[in-house]
Amino acid sequence: MVFGPPQDPILYSFPSPNNLIDALASFVIKVQKDSIEKKGRFTIALSGGSLPKQLNSLIGKPGLKWDLWHVYYADERAVPLDHPDSNHKLCSDVFYSKVPIPVQNIHPIDPNYLDDLDELSDAYEQELIREFAMKDSARYPVFDLILLGMGPDGHTASLFPGHELLSEEDRWVAWIDDAPKPPPRRITLTYLVINHAARVAFVAAGAEKADTLHTVLDKPEEGLPASRVRPASPGQVFWFVDDAASSKVQYQRAQFKL
Template sequence: MAGVHQPPNAPALVSFPDTDALAHSLAAFILKAQKDSLDKKGRFTIALSGGSLPKMLKGLVDNPSVKWDKWQVFYVDERVVPLDHPDSNHLACTTHLFSKVPIPAENIHPIDPTLLNDLEELSDAYEKDLIREFAQKDAARFPIFDLILLGMGPDGHTASLFPGHELLTEEDRWVAYLDDSPKPPPKRITFTYPVINHALRVVFVAAGKEKVDTLSNILDHPEAGLPAARVKPAHPGQLYWFVDDAAAEKVQYPRTPFKL
């Protein structure tokens, strides 16, 4: 991404004074990624997380530069609940973004709500949805998203990849399930590291003073191996942390100025 420079394979830490500035620059980053992707292949593939991330996408609402008909949207992870359940990542993204923009419904890929009682079948179905979108078009071992947006929990988890969980070592599946999430609800499906790390760009979004210790641990002490610190995209120089100054207060890791 032009204007953001960092050593190969090292994340770029970009800190903003408040969440409004963060959201504005995040939208600009997404639009640049969209343009690059549309220029190259005529479509834009993006995967979203839940949590506080959907609220940070407000800069895309009423933005005439977004080519919604070219987007294909997947979820990095999802809670195994009905699509209208308060815990649903799809509901959060719909509430804060999709209900406010003209994206075609068929361009959004939620989980199949008829398969909630069978975790293996549910995760297999979502993996097949990815295969339909990526396998024939890209001919790669793993899907190559143009952009994946991630959050970070206070325990350092990202997606539904939690500290000490067996899914941290999953190397083959694109989508895996768990029924023992330490954070409720217990049943979830999630992208695995190979999928996340094959993306062309990965952006973590973290804001608020409650993230300050975890963010410092991840960036200043990656050797501790927290799940978020294990995100290492195969494409050098394409890992970013978009944070606010409150979250970055204790971080010693060098900041990178943001320019497009």
């Protein structure tokens, strides 16, 4: 695949969080369908927060082929898989337990390496190599979809403002032991992976996100981590937000349609 310059983000804004979630579900179903028709599988990376619960809107919808889903994490906390802080536990409790994704198609961190962040991130990078480099012969992993949230400081995944990981140019998966919000020890996909995805979709709702979203979309030169998510063409970044979150944004909105 030949990658070109990033395309401008596409912003979808909806009257309510429920409208947002319904549109996101339709989007995920369409991306899944296109990916399976093209490659015979659907690769997705999830972050934590409210995103896993929002995916519950997919339950019972027609056209979903759960057996062909391959699920990874955009970031994960360096805690046991059953720990309350684990993104994997959250996803298991609110999403995986309700849908028939084969357990072998869900790719958590290896808990045997929790005491060594370098080993932990290396092991997760090997998971990506097995899925992408061996199957696709790709120089970089090309996820069909990466779903991300955005913190009030503009961080996404575990890429935080001002942190040295923002300039990581070699590793697909990197570790951080000084995250400014607990728990401090984490691993995260780097921009090398995020910015080679076919699609990245951010989800942000609520008036408390308004100032940050304004900065990310209207002042990208400030370099907040979320604004640095700009997949190389033909990749595309989408923002799914509600009107409260976009209330201060001047960036042009698009009409949602599939």
